[in-house]
Amino acid sequence: MQGQLMRSYVMQSLYGWVNRNLRGRKGQQGFTLIELLVVVTILGILAGIVTLSLVGLTTHASVQSCNQEYKTVQAALDSYMANNNLGTLPANTHTDVNGAQVAFTNDMTGTTGSVALYNAAPTAGSPNYTRNGTTQYFYTWDQFGRITAIGSNAGGAAVAGCVTK
Numbered sequence: 342m343q344g345q346l347m348r349s350y351v352m353q354s355l356y357g358w359v360n361r362n363l364r365g366r367k368g369q370q371g372f373t374l375i376e377l378l379v380v381v382t383i384l385g386i387l388a389g390i391v392t393l394s395l396v397g398l399t400t401h402a403s404v405q406s407c408n409q410e411y412k413t414v415q416a417a418l419d420s421y422m423a424n425n426n427l428g429t430l431p432a433n434t435h436t437d438v439n440g441a442q443v444a445f446t447n448d449m450t451g452t453t454g455s456v457a458l459y460n461a462a463p464t465a466g467s468p469n470y471t472r473n474g475t476t477q478y479f480y481t482w483d484q485f486g487r488i489t490a491i492g493s494n495a496g497g498a499a500v501a502g503c504v505t506k
Contacts (some may be wrong), residue, residue, distance in 0.1 A: 362378055392437070400502070407503030410478055411491055417449070417458045417470035418486040424468070429484040436484075445479035445497045478503070 422430070431439035437443050449471045451457030458470040478500060479492040493500045 387445055403500075404502035407478055407491065407500050410476055411480075411488060411503065411505065414449075414458070414476060414480055415470065415488050417457065418482060418488070420470050420485045421456050427486075430482075430486055433485075440479070440484035441489075442482045445481055445492045445495050447476045447479045447495075448474065449476060452472045 370449040384417075413482055421427075430436070430442075432438055449458040450461070457467070459474045460467045460469055461474070463469045479495055479497065480488050481490045481492075481497075482488045486503050490497060491503055491505060492498050
């Protein structure tokens, strides 16, 4: 019995020490209003900093996407002309008399463009020059295979930050 009383006294002493030294006054429970306000303020400031750092990323990603696709389509046009030993693009119903693509197109199959940069069933004589049959952006090019304009739709609406080089 005496050992049990001793253990009880030691536990009460330790609890009293912990309560006095780590929690402040005896019997205090939870956080004070000031402590909660400080934590909420700090979290608000951190959320504001993260939000501000993410705002420009989508615009930058869109411009980068357009520039990369422009390079891909331009390389595909160059490869098409080199592979077919062409100095100028052939004229058809979707081009002017010189072979320049006059309407904005994202169809790389040749259905609405002057050249077939994508072939659903590629062969040695008719390979693929682009990965997909359609592109995200719309293009026009001249008879020499240089991209002259980039649009975000078939009407040729400009893509902010994306320009031909």
